[in-house]
């Protein structure tokens with residue numbers, strides 16, 4: 065027997081008959097036959113009320129399935145012949161901001177069975193291929209952002225996760241490196257959780273990947289999806305996966321998120337091997353990110369002010385870059401982007417061993433492979449490599465980046481470029497307009513080495529400070545898993 069796609073109930077406040085209909089893409093709250101629009105204006109006011117069922121009006125009175133968290137029927141009692149149907153959902157505005165809300169209806173006791181079946185139907189549409197009642201390991205960095213991560217999580221995220229009946233295990237990180245230790249050592253992590261949620265900036269996901277790679281079965285460990293609730297000062301991971309840094313909107317995306325495979329990279333430096341998931345920088349960007357601590361009092365503008373100061377002073381970062389370039393011209397990059405964008409590569413099916421993949425190109429201490437292109441530069445201004453499009457909510461630095469195309473996107477800008485053009489590039493970054501600038505290089509690469517020539521400086525890996533020594537990076541296609549709102553990065557593309 066097919067499950068029912070409509071039921072009739074009554075509004076709690078004024079007992080108006082309402083039909084709840086499961087349409088293709090949304091739940092429609094409509095007046096049941098016999099309703100007269102003079103009787104009670106405002107009857108469906110908790111969603112919004114309509115008196116004439118025009119298409120526009122019906123839409124106002126609907127909840128798209130993605131925004132529905134849960135529905136439940138509280139059975140009638142002997143004294144009361146009516147049961148209560150509650151639907152928890154998110155009100156979502158056009159600017160990708162969400163708030164938790166609930167609507168309730170009274171259901172005749174004799175319709176309880178039908179209503180239970182209707183709820184089953186509703187929840188299967190609300191979750192489609194997303195896991196319901198997700199089991200979540202939530203790692204909260206109490207120092208994330210301005211030290212408000214815990215308060216914000218408790219206020220905005222925890223009630224939504226509870227409303228969606230997620231099963232949540234929260235751990236507060238106690239020191240730098242703690243998140244890494246937790247995921248490295250937790251017994252049965254792969255079986256216990258449907259996702260690891262980093263309630264933090266980008267520092268905790270970086271630690272999580274570097275903890276996962278030390279587990280006994282690396283392939284299985286990297287299948288546990290990682291995601292972020294944006295509670296730090298840099299929340300690029302969330303912006304790429306969700307398209308917003310609104311905490312409730314991001315929480316909704318965790319609840320409804322689906323796993324996607326993503327490329328991860330190994331980085332060797334000194335005698336160590338790390339995992340990097342987001343970016344590597346040396347030069348102006350790293351300098352402004354990590355070298356402006358003395359300007360913290362300025363808040364977020366320290367980055368912009370730092371950048372202006374460095375461009376005006378013509379800052380240079382001498383280094384040698386050796387790189388395996390796959391796509392060199394903008395036309396080639398565009399072609400590669402189009403080709404991979406249209407491939408359905410949600411989950412990688414490639415065979416993975418239980419060890420971290422072998423390094424195809426050796427470490428930073430091995431000779432540079434002969435087919436790599438080497439560039440000696442005494443005047444490099446920006447060296448920035450990314451695996452995701454957004455580096456922050458206002459910097460679409462790598463508009464051609466894709467989750468699993470097998471490439472890193474590399475941007476090089478020389479300090480000999482006229483200052484006016486550098487400013488114009490940096491201004492264009494907000495919307496990715498710099499992509500077509502003839503004053504920068506934009507490559508797709510799959511491995512590289514960079515050797516700084518200066519005595520001291522800054523290297524930023526996923527936004528974290530690393531030693532100022534040479535490092536080498538190579539990509540592992542589809543090694544990692546993230547939890548994504550729609551199955552792809554939330555960026556406009558090129």
Ligand SMILES: Nc1ncnc2c1ncn2[C@@H]1O[C@H](COP(=O)(O)OP(=O)(O)OP(=O)(O)O)[C@@H](O)[C@H]1O
Nearest residue numbers: 208209237238239240241264265266267296297298
């Ligand atoms: N309890 C703790 N005490 C000190 N450091 C911690 C603690 N928990 C996590 N950390 C470290 O804090 C660093 C920054 O974390 P995160 O990215 O979450 O926040 P953020 O506000 O974006 O940080 P930042 O402003 O430094 O970029 C990470 O390197 C992480 O290891």
